[in-house]
Amino acid sequence: IIFRWWKISLRSEHRSSKPGETKETHEDFLENSHLQIQIALIFGARILDYVFNMCEGKFDFLERLSDDLLLYIISYLDLEDIARLSQTSRRFAKLCTSDILWEQIVQSSCDTITSDMRALAEDIGWRQMFFTNKLQLQRQLRKRKQMHDSLGENQLF
Structure with missing residues (x-):
């Protein structure tokens, strides 16, 4: 873990101060509560948890995927699974209710x-359109x- 900092100040005595840097191995970071507090x-806390997990070898590969790729993957899920996934995190809640996802779902379920x-x-949103029955849509x-x-x-007259 490399932690760098810069002191920004209007005081003349700090103008010549150089950036600071601390390098820690993963194991040392896990034991360095002072550095953990600084990062938090x-x-x-979210970034601190992320760094902790990285140091312990636990990677969240979904977190690294772009929204576009996740939306593409989610579009292949069943509706029940989309509903469950939307409850797992704020990011997935946002993705699972996005118009981009529901447009893809409507396009895959409609001929034209x-x-x-x-x-x-x-006007009403792609999700709303998907869940509205055909008679109501017509x-x-x-x-x-x-x-x-x-x-x-009216514009003609």
């Missing part, structure tokens, strides 16, 4: 998506089309 104060359907999904699409048509007529 500066970066927070019309421009009217796409516009409605942008009603909402008709209503949206009527509103759009009536706005167009």
Whole structure:
């Protein structure tokens, strides 16, 4: 573990101070409570836990994956599994309710998506669109089309 710091100050006596650095082996870091406290104060408990896990050889490979790749993987899960995954962390909750994921799910479950359907999904959200039954969707699409048509007529006069 390499921990570097810089002193930033307007005082003249600190202007010439050089950056500090501490290098610790993983084993030494696990025993150095002073350095652990410094990391927790500066970066927070989450980063301290992450560093602890790294030093103990426990890697969270999912944490390292990009959101795009995770969304791609999640899109292949069953709905029950998506619901369970969304309860595991804030990151997964955000991903499991994202419009990007639900757009992928709707596209994979529908033969075609019309421009009217796409516009409605942008209004109500792709997740809502997925869970709305076909009759309700048809009603909402008709209503949206009527509103759009009536706005167009009003603009003509």
